[in-house]
Amino acid sequence: MLIDLMKDTRSFRRFKQEPAPTMANLISLIDIARLTPSTANRQPLKYVLVKSEQVLPEVFSCLTWAGYLKDWDGPSTSEQPSAYIVILSDSALSKHPGIDVGLAAQSILLGAQELGFGACLLAAIDRPRLGEVLDLPENLEIQLVVALGTPGEEVRLASVGDDGSIRYYRDEQDVHFVPKRSRDELIEKTL
Amino acid sequence: MLIDLMKDTRSFRRFKQEPAPTMANLISLIDIARLTPSTANRQPLKYVLVKSEQVLPEVFSCLTWAGYLKDWDGPSTSEQPSAYIVILSDSALSKHPGIDVGLAAQSILLGAQELGFGACLLAAIDRPRLGEVLDLPENLEIQLVVALGTPGEEVRLASVGDDGSIRYYRDEQDVHFVPKRSRDELIEKTL
Numbered sequence: 001m002l003i004d005l006m007k008d009t010r011s012f013r014r015f016k017q018e019p020a021p022t023m024a025n026l027i028s029l030i031d032i033a034r035l036t037p038s039t040a041n042r043q044p045l046k047y048v049l050v051k052s053e054q055v056l057p058e059v060f061s062c063l064t065w066a067g068y069l070k071d072w073d074g075p076s077t078s079e080q081p082s083a084y085i086v087i088l089s090d091s092a093l094s095k096h097p098g099i100d101v102g103l104a105a106q107s108i109l110l111g112a113q114e115l116g117f118g119a120c121l122l123a124a125i126d127r128p129r130l131g132e133v134l135d136l137p138e139n140l141e142i143q144l145v146v147a148l149g150t151p152g153e154e155v156r157l158a159s160v161g162d163d164g165s166i167r168y169y170r171d172e173q174d175v176h177f178v179p180k181r182s183r184d185e186l187i188e189k190t191l
Numbered sequence: 192m193l194i195d196l197m198k199d200t201r202s203f204r205r206f207k208q209e210p211a212p213t214m215a216n217l218i219s220l221i222d223i224a225r226l227t228p229s230t231a232n233r234q235p236l237k238y239v240l241v242k243s244e245q246v247l248p249e250v251f252s253c254l255t256w257a258g259y260l261k262d263w264d265g266p267s268t269s270e271q272p273s274a275y276i277v278i279l280s281d282s283a284l285s286k287h288p289g290i291d292v293g294l295a296a297q298s299i300l301l302g303a304q305e306l307g308f309g310a311c312l313l314a315a316i317d318r319p320r321l322g323e324v325l326d327l328p329e330n331l332e333i334q335l336v337v338a339l340g341t342p343g344e345e346v347r348l349a350s351v352g353d354d355g356s357i358r359y360y361r362d363e364q365d366v367h368f369v370p371k372r373s374r375d376e377l378i379e380k381t382l
Binding site for chain 1: 192193194196197198200202214217218219221222223224225226227228230231232233234236237238239240241242243246258259279289290291292293294295296297298300301302305312314325327331335348357358359369370371372374377378379380381382
């Protein structure tokens with residue numbers, strides 16, 4: 001059932017180094033993203049798939065992690081992602097690819113989870129530097145980085161508390177909790 | 192397998208009137224959307240669920256269909272959607288909800304398909320008029336309309352032809368074809 005896959009598809013920010021996604025795994029996720037709807041069917045998104053030991057740390061150095069965890073500097077060397085999919089948009093095909101980016105990203109996240117991997121979408125990116133690392137042509141704009149690997153942390157859903165805070169947090173056992181708004185809060189009205 | 196659900200999840204623009212999604216079906220899709228990742232976990236999206244016979248035609252009158260099909264004025268009365276989910280964003284929670292909209296919309300599309308319904312995302316909306324129809328407060332901005340129902344047309348994936356056109360089209364048998372770019376065109380590079 002999709003709902004079970006959705007529950008399991010959390011944002012993971014700490015990874016085990018093995019097993020790592022293979023290049024064939026990454027390509028299979030593009031096969032899934034390819035089938036995603038696209039605004040006016042323009043399909044402006046392109047992808048860079050990163051697996052090489054040389055490039056992984058270079059991509060990592062362009063990313064900022066977990067804005068709400070002020071006491072955490074991001075994954076340690078042994079916790080870093082073992083693969084990345086960089087989502088690009090071709091400005092010659094679409095000037096406003098925002099919805100397409102989200103549609104495709106959700107397909108990739110669900111596909112990665114089905115393969116037994118975890119992922120995290122990162123939008124806090126040093127784009128000029130990552131553009132140099134990936135040696136991108138000018139028409140391709142960096143939209144999101146999908147960090148991938150075998151999850152190395154436990155992530156649990158929680159309810160939003162009385163203080164209304166939606167900031168994720170970790171407890172004493174280092175479990176990561178993600179407060180989700182209730183169904184009733186999301187449904188504005190039924191007609 | 193997710194890939195099979197993805198292949199089946201096409202954009203449908205002509206519907207049978209029965210069976211129509213129930214309000215319980217629509218609520219179950221919000222339960223799925225609720226589990227979708229959200230930028231900085233802000234969860235700025237809200238939803239209006241529309242089923243009533245009075246409101247359905249009013250929502251329909253705010254929508255423009257299938258820009259590439261110049262000879263088609265949209266679904267006839269007997270082909271119209273039998274439910275809508277209107278995706279809103281709360282401007283007090285996020286000024287740039289674009290990626291969140293796509294993430295949640297893809298969850299809803301896949302969930303609808305799993306239930307046996309078809310859907311279409313519509314962004315060409317008379318927003319001022321729909322805002323009046325739904326009687327929305329000022330902080331809620333209309334992002335997308337998800338039209339839902341039992342599919343009343345056949346939709347097939349196709350390859351992009353030599354002319355490079357990604358415009359969808361219908362053949363003499365009224366089958367709707369959607370040209371998708373190839374995997375090789377989408378993968379900019381592997382590293």
